[in-house]
Amino acid sequence: xxxxxxxxxxxxxxxxxxxxxxxxxxxxxVTLIGRxxxxxxxxAGTLTLFLGEALGQLVKRPMxxxxxxxxxELVGVNSLPIVLLTAIFTGGVLALQSFRGFDNATIxxxxxxxxxxxxxxxxxxxxxxxxxxxxxxxxxMAAEIGTMRVTEQIDAxxxxxxxxxxxxxxxxxxxLAVMMPLLAILANVVGIFGGYLVATKSLGLNAYxxxxxxFASVQFADITLGLVKAFVFGIIIALMGCYHGYTTRGGxxxxxRATTTAVVYASVMILVTDYLLTALMF
Amino acid sequence: MLEIRNLTKGFGGRxxxxxxxxxxxxxxxxxxxxxxxxGKSVLLKCIxxxxxxxxxxxxxxxxxxxxxxxxxxxxxxxxxxxxxxxxALFDSLSVWENVAFGLIREGTSESKAHKIAVEKxxxxxxxxxxxxxxxSELSGGMKKRVALARAICQEPExxxxxxxxxxxxxxxxxxxNELILKLKRELGVTSVTITHxxxxxxxxxxxxxxxxxxxxxAYGTVPEIQKSDNPYVQQFIHGRADGPIKMxxxxx
Ligand SMILES: Nc1ncnc2c1ncn2[C@@H]1O[C@H](COP(=O)(O)OP(=O)(O)OP(=O)(O)O)[C@@H](O)[C@H]1O
Ligand SMILES: [Mg+2]
Numbered sequence: 055x056x057x058x059x060x061x062x063x064x065x066x067x068x069x070x071x072x073x074x075x076x077x078x079x080x081x082x083x084v085t086l087i088g089r090x091x092x093x094x095x096x097x098a099g100t101l102t103l104f105l106g107e108a109l110g111q112l113v114k115r116p117m118x119x120x121x122x123x124x125x126x127e128l129v130g131v132n133s134l135p136i137v138l139l140t141a142i143f144t145g146g147v148l149a150l151q152s153f154r155g156f157d158n159a160t161i162x163x164x165x166x167x168x169x170x171x172x173x174x175x176x177x178x179x180x181x182x183x184x185x186x187x188x189x190x191x192x193x194x195m196a197a198e199i200g201t202m203r204v205t206e207q208i209d210a211x212x213x214x215x216x217x218x219x220x221x222x223x224x225x226x227x228x229x230l231a232v233m234m235p236l237l238a239i240l241a242n243v244v245g246i247f248g249g250y251l252v253a254t255k256s257l258g259l260n261a262y263x264x265x266x267x268x269f270a271s272v273q274f275a276d277i278t279l280g281l282v283k284a285f286v287f288g289i290i291i292a293l294m295g296c297y298h299g300y301t302t303r304g305g306x307x308x309x310x311r312a313t314t315t316a317v318v319y320a321s322v323m324i325l326v327t328d329y330l331l332t333a334l335m336f
Numbered sequence: 337m338l339e340i341r342n343l344t345k346g347f348g349g350r351x352x353x354x355x356x357x358x359x360x361x362x363x364x365x366x367x368x369x370x371x372x373x374x375g376k377s378v379l380l381k382c383i384x385x386x387x388x389x390x391x392x393x394x395x396x397x398x399x400x401x402x403x404x405x406x407x408x409x410x411x412x413x414x415x416x417x418x419x420x421x422x423x424a425l426f427d428s429l430s431v432w433e434n435v436a437f438g439l440i441r442e443g444t445s446e447s448k449a450h451k452i453a454v455e456k457x458x459x460x461x462x463x464x465x466x467x468x469x470x471x472s473e474l475s476g477g478m479k480k481r482v483a484l485a486r487a488i489c490q491e492p493e494x495x496x497x498x499x500x501x502x503x504x505x506x507x508x509x510x511x512x513n514e515l516i517l518k519l520k521r522e523l524g525v526t527s528v529t530i531t532h533x534x535x536x537x538x539x540x541x542x543x544x545x546x547x548x549x550x551x552x553x554a555y556g557t558v559p560e561i562q563k564s565d566n567p568y569v570q571q572f573i574h575g576r577a578d579g580p581i582k583m584x585x586x587x588x
Contacts, residue, residue, distance in 0.1 A: 116441070198428075206424035209386045214438045215413040215484075217406070 072111055089191045104263040104297050105289075111220035121225040129191045129226075130233030134240070136190060137183045141241035144178050145170055145248030153257050167268035170249030175272060175280045181328055184234060184287035188320040192295040195226055196316035199299025209298070223300065227292040234288025235281045242280065244278040279335050286331065287324050294320035337526050338383070340492060343392030345375070345382050352378050354550030355392070360543075362527060365520055367529045367537045369572060370547030371581065376530045377421055379542035379547070380496050383528075384418060385409060396494075414438075421499050421530075423483035425471040431482050432467035433455070434513040438490045449498045456485040461511045477504045484512065488519060495519070497529040501536045534573055538562075547573060548581070 152169040156162035186313050194199055221240045246268065253259040298316040302308045338360040345353040360366045361405040370376050381387040383394050385401065393400045401412060412522075425434050429564060433440070435456050436449035444452070454464045460481040471479060480503055496518060500516065501509040513536050519525040531537050537544060539560075544561045546554040546569055554561060554569045571579030 101579055115444075202426075205425055205427075206420050206422060209381070209384075210418070210420060210424040210426070210486075212386060212410075213384060213413055213418040214441065215410050217410060217435075230428060 057332060074249040075138070082152060101293060101297060104223075104300075106196045106228070108219050108223040108296070111217060111224045114220070117241055118221060118225055122228055125225045125229035126233055129187065129229050130236060133187050133190055133233075133237060135318065136186050137237050137241050138244045140186050141174075141245040142181055142248035145174060145245035145250075146252040148173055148178070148245075149249040149252040149257065150240070152258075153253070162257075163263050164267050166253050166259060167249070167264040167266075168271040170253070170278060171268040171272050174242050174245040174249070175276045176332070177280075177328075179245055180234075180238040180280045180284040180287060181236050181324065184291065184324050185321055187230075187234065187237065187288075188291045188294075189317055191230070192320045193313050193317050195292065195295030196302075197301040197309055199223075199296055200302035200312040203300060203302045204305055204308060207252040209260065218300075223291050223296045226296055227289060230288035230292040231285055232288075235284040238280060238284035242277075275335075279331070282335070283328060283331050286327055288328060290323050291320045294323065320332050337364075337397060338528070339393075339395040339398075340383065341380075341395065342391040343371045343379070343382055343394065344390045345378055345387060346390055351550055353382070353389075356547075357551075358545055358552055358554055358555070362526055363520065363524045365516070365527045365529065365540050366541045366543045366545060367531060367541035368545050368547055369531065369534075369537060371572070372532075375550060376547055377498055380418070380498055380528065380530065384413075384416060384496065414490070415493045415516050416488070416493040417487040417501055418535040419480075419484050419487040419495070419497045421502075423471075425479055425483055425486070427471050429471075430467070430469060431469050431474070433488050434471065434482060435467075435485045437486060442490075445570075452489065453485070456489050457482070459515055460485045461508055477508065478508060480504065481512070484515075488515075489496075491523055493524075493526060495525055495527045497527060497531075499530055499532065499549065501531060508540075509536060512536075516540045536573075 147167055152166050153162050156165060177298045199208075202222070208218045208222070211221055250261075250264060250268075253264050254261045294316045298312040298319075302312040340356055340358045343353055343356040356379060356568065358366070358368075368379070378387060382389045385394075385404070389402060392402075392403055395416075396412065400408070404412065407480065410418070423433075426437070426520050429437070432450050432453035433452040436444070439452060454467050457464070457467055458511065462478065462481055462485070466474070466482070474482065478536040480500070481537070484497070484500060487497070497516065500512050504512065516527065516529070517540055520527065529537075529540060541558055543555065543557055545552050546561075548568055554564055554566050556564065561573065564570065567580050570576075571581050577583070
C-alpha cells in the first residue's frame with residue numbers, strides 16, 4: 055500500500071449509503087439496491103484497508119506499549135462503573151421478566167437461573183456492555199482524534215516522523231480488543247449476580263436450585279460465544295471511533311458530526327454483527 | 337537541495353497552486369510572501385507530503401519525494417522541521433513533552449529530554465516554568481513559540497516556518513528573527529519561511545519569492561525585490577490598498 059500521509063484515501067462512503075437510503079421514492083429500486091450494494095462494498099473495503107493499515111503497524115518498531123496501557127485504563131477501567139451498573143439491572147430485569155413467563159413456581163425456580171445465565175453470557179452481557187462502551191469510548195475517540203485532525207495535530211505528528219496510525223489508532227484498537235472481552239466477563243458475572251439477587255430476595259426462589267440449575271445449563275461454548283462477540287465488538291467500536299475521527303473535515307461542526315456518526319454506526323454494526331455471529335456460531 | 341517543479345494543487349475544482357517552481361539551495365533562507373489565502377500554507381503542506389499534490393515534483397537532494405513508501409517518507413521527515421501556522425501543539429501533552437516529542441520518540445531519557453526542552457524554550461524566550469504547563473494555559477504568542485521550539489528541537493536540516501512572528505510583539509519578533517538567523521549560521525539550516533511581516537522578511541531572507549494567483553511571480557534577493565519594478569510586488573511589500581492587486585471588498 056502506498057504511504058499517503060493524507061486521509062484522502064478513506065472516502066466517507068458510509069454517509070453516502072445513508073444519503074442514498076433517504077431518497078428511495080424518486081429512485082428506481084433496482085438502481086437503489088445496486089448503488090447501496092456498491093457503496094456497502096466500497097465502505098467495507100475502505101474500513102478494511104484502514105484496519106489493515108493500523109494492524110500492519112504491529113510488526114514495525116517502535117512499539118508504543120505505554121500508549122496501549124494508557125488506553126486500556128481509559129477504555130477499560132473507566133468504563134467499569136457504567137458497564138457494571140447496566141449489567142446488574144439487566145440481570146435483575148431478566149429474572150423478573152422470565153419469572154412472569156412461567157406459570158408454575160417449581161419450573162420457574164429451575165428455569166429462571168438458566169434464562170438469566172444464558173441470556174447474559176451469550177447475548178446481553180457482551181452486547182449491552184459494548185453499546186455502553188460505544189457511547190462512551192467510541193464517541194470520545196472520534197472527538198479526540200477528530201479534534202487532532204482539524205487542529206493539524208495529526209499533521210504535526212507526521213512532521214515529527216511519527217505515524218499517526220501507529221501512535222493514535224493502533225493502541226486504541228488493541229486496547230478495545232483486549233478490554234472489551236474483560237468488561238464482558240465482568241458484566242456477565244455481575245448480571246448473573248443481579249439476577250440471583252432478584253430471584254432469591256424478591257421472587258423468593260430457592261437459592262440452591264437457582265445456582266445449581268444455572269451452572270448445569272451453561273456450556274463452555276456459551277461463554278466463548280460471548281467473548282468472541284465482545285472481542286469483535288471492541289474492534290468495531292475502536293475502528294468506528296478512530297476512522298470517523300481520522301477522516302474528520304471542517305472545524306467543530308465536523309468533530310460533532312464525526313462523534314455522532316461513530317456512535318451510531320458502531321451501535322448498528324454491533325447489532326448486525328451480533329446477529330451474524332450468533333447465526334454462524336449457534 | 338530542495339526543488340519544487342511545476343507543482344499544482346486544487347480543492348474541489350478550484351486551483352490553488354497552478355504550477356509552482358521554486359528552488360532553495362542548501363543553507364539558503366527563502367521567504368515566501370503573498371496575499372492571505374493565496375496558498376502559501378498549502379504549498380508547504382504539499383512539500384511535506386501532508387497534502388498530496390495533484391501534479392508536479394518535490395525534489396530533496398535531487399530525489400522526488402512525492403511517491404515515497406511509508407518507511408522512506410517517515411525517515412525523510414526526521415530531516416524536516418515544521419512550524420505550523422496555528423501551532424498544532426498536542427493538547428494532551430505538557431509544553432515540555434510537546435517540545436521534546438521527537439526526542440522521547442527516539443528513546444531519549446525523560447530527564448535528558450526535559451533538560452533539552454527547557455533549553456529550547458529558553459531559545460524562544462520562554463521561562464523554564466512554562467515547561468510544565470499545558471498548552472491550553474498559554475497565550476497565542478507563547479503557543480507559537482512553543483511550536484517553534486518543537487520544530488527546531490531535533491536540529492533538523494530543513495525547517496519550514498509558517499508565519500513565525502505573527503502575533504508576537506516587535507521585540508519578541510526580533511528574538512525569533514535572530515534565532516532563525518542563528519540556526520542558519522551555526523547549523524547551516526536550510527529554511528522556507530512564510531511571513532507577512534516585511535521587517536522580518538528583509539532580516540532573515542536570502543531570497544524572497546512572491547506567490548500570486550497560484551504562481552510565483554517574483555524571485556530575488558532582498559535588494560532585488562525591494563527594487564523590483566513589478567507593480568504587484570511593489571504594492572505588496574509596501575502594503576498599499578491601491579494597485580494592481582484588487583481585494584475582494586466593495587468600497588462604500
Ligand atoms: N484542506 C483544504 N480543503 C479545501 N480548501 C483548502 C484546504 N486548505 C486550504 N484550502 C484553500 O486553499 C487556499 C489557500 O489556503 P492557505 O492556507 O494556503 O492560504 P495562505 O496563503 O497560507 O493564507 P494565510 O496567509 O492567510 O495563512 C484557501 O483559499 C483555502 O480556502
Ligand atoms: Mg497560511
